[in-house]
Amino acid sequence: MSEIEREAMEYDVVIVGAGPAGLSAAIRLKQLDPDLEVVVLEKGSEVGAHILSGAVLDPAGLDRLIPDWKDKGAPITVPVKEDNFYILGHGGRIRLPNWLMPPLMNNHGNYIVSMGNVCRWMAEQAEALGVEIFPGMSCSELVYGEDGALKGVVAGEFGREPDGTPGPAYEPGMELHGKFVFLSEGVRGSLSKEVIAKFGLDAECDVPKFGLGMKEIWEVKPENHNEGEVTHTMGWPLGVANTGGSFIYHLDNNQVYVGLIVDLNYKNPYLFPYMEFQRFKHHRHVAKLLEGGKRIAYGARAVTKGGFQSIPKVAFPGGALLGCSAGLVNLPRVKGNHNAMHSGIEAAEAAVEAIKAGRSGDTLEAYDAALRAGPVGQDLKPVRNVAPFNGRFGLLGGLSLGGLDMWIQSIFKVSLFGTLKHGKTDAQATEKKYAHAPIDYPKPDGKLSFDRLTNVSFSMTNHEESQPCHLRLEDPSVPVMENLPHYAEPAQRYCPAGVYEIVEEAGKPARFVINFQNCVHCKTCDIKDPAQNITWVPPQGGDGPNYPNM
Structure with missing residues (x-):
């Protein structure tokens, strides 16, 4: 006490x-x-x-x-009317027919909402x-x-x-x-x-597993809007080795929710989830939807995905x-x-x-x-084996085996695979930089894609600067002495709000800077830091994002 x-x-x-x-x-x-x-x-x-x-x-x-x-007036008024599943490539897409999807994937009877x-x-x-x-x-x-x-x-x-x-x-x-x-x-x-x-x-x-979900709300042109449409995609821009997927939900009032979930078990420390999200919006089918529209809100949060065995x-x-x-x-x-x-x-x-x-x-x-x-x-x-399959076999193997397992269980109520283990935590999955090449991301154009700090302003995040930093380092030397030389300090990239940066000035040692005022409380740093050196705690009450309709 x-x-x-x-x-x-x-x-x-x-x-x-x-x-x-x-x-x-x-x-x-x-x-x-x-x-x-x-x-x-x-x-x-x-x-x-x-x-x-x-x-x-x-x-x-x-x-x-x-x-x-x-009857009590719940703000749940947009039923799902159309359900689409696609695998994206760099320039095109392949639709997965609805009859191929396991019954539990059907969105009939569900609603698009602001939670x-x-x-x-x-x-x-x-x-x-x-x-x-x-x-x-x-x-x-x-x-x-x-x-x-x-x-x-x-x-x-x-x-x-x-x-x-x-x-x-x-x-x-x-x-x-x-x-x-x-x-x-x-x-x-x-x-x-x-x-x-x-x-x-x-x-x-089993160990818990997570993804990082990033979301924007867009107002699109009326001719591009289809109230009640739900679309999920896999593949590009994450490729076949990294798992995750996008969502595009058409709400009412010409509003569309656009988001990307990046599974945090990725290996390459140079992967930049936020920039993957921004790049996603430049796919020709997504760009066509958003063309002439405007982004009105942004936010991010971690998502649990370990499933039944991780409870x-x-x-x-x-x-x-x-x-x-x-x-x-x-x-x-x-x-x-x-x-x-x-x-x-x-x-x-x-x-x-x-x-x-x-x-x-x-x-x-x-x-x-x-x-x-x-x-x-x-x-x-x-669905308990979907995440382990994704972790072991990537997009195509995970999609095939996970789908087969869900179909078998929908019919026979038993899995041929039992209950699979996840293995490593998401922090342990991060490999050292020597095994990977840096990724060159296109510069945001300010129309479809945006830099992090500009987008954070659309989350209406605010923290009183005179309070203690709510992102606590167990050992302040780890970011520069351990993470930077071995992992290129991935906190610079996995944070979707630009909280962490390495400052290098001529004639001075590198410094690890925490801009906690930007934090949108997604808690990815608490999960993905390879040294498990960062602990997220709540700031004083009322601080953080102020999402209006997320």
Whole structure:
């Protein structure tokens, strides 16, 4: 427990993160017991400010949580009308016929949405039930009880100096205690990392795997817009050795979501994911869509893709991991929001039963079991080998074997391959620079493609500069002494916001500079750094991107 004296507030359940998982848990808790005291703490300036997702929403989780969501005015109004899959080459494309795709890939009945706006609406539903929601409240520390169980969090700490000491306007924040604490921080949350390590929650699971997703919102010419169209591509510009893929979703009002996910298991330290995304937009079919349009927003975040075998134990003494904190994205479907909602529902139901039985602070074993055996497990098990196949055999081998495995499981409910292992972490997959050649990327033209700093301005990111840097180096010498000579310091390239740079001046040693003000909270650095020397922690509350419609 912290040595700083703080006031404490008591709740039944404390939820960290106002994403689809945390808000679903809050709503379900109050549905089951209106008398429960439930609080949701959100680090963004408002609910939805830090939410970034494709997104095509499978409404299964919302159907279960709020069956009359249409009548309640949910901002879910653009059904998928057309589903396209392509393999891109440098100058052309090959369409994969829909009948060839496994049934689970069908987007019939799904909706193109802004998950930021969906979460804002969900927050309204939660508050109507009596849930307290506090945006702008980063959770900087966990609080444990004398028995070692998680007891609460420290939230709302402000005013530390850059060296970490309390400044003249320091506010220590408060301790918020709960009978249970739910961590729904999203991908690679710092508090989730701590409890996974403390309680050994990953002792029996495979390593986690991730991708970096980058997204722009475009307003296109009306003649180029086709509301309800969903397109996914693989191949160019990543090629056959590097895996990932693009998405193009036609929302309403002539808006199109354009994005690229680059799997972070790539080997070449010279690969520049952001520039791969910018290059993608110059493919003739994509350029034709965007011609005459304008980009109106940009953002990036890491995406979990380890699948079923990478899920850690999600219940521990006093708390639970929800949503992307547990890694619940279905990789081939490019969907995780429905599973996040299911996880919130399952955790809430287990917590209510435990509270009624007087088992406050217990381990919610029922939640862990329900997550694996229920809708989430049923969604993730059939696709569990797609990421390992991609990692071993690249695009073509992964596509063929992964597709075959999904088809077999759709018919016979069993895999001929069992459950494959991922092997290396994404950090370990990075090879030294001597085995690779630098990649020459075209200069952004300012019309279809843009430099990083210009695009970051379209994420409306802001950080108070007088606070401590929230990107912490375990050893400050590693970037220049180890990563630069052996890996050409890949942080300069894997960061989609230009946070990290090597400054070399005549007559002076190279310097590693962290421009934390640019950070869009994607957490790629925490994942991909080959030395695992960078730890991402939340900045003070309200700082970071301010996404309007992501």
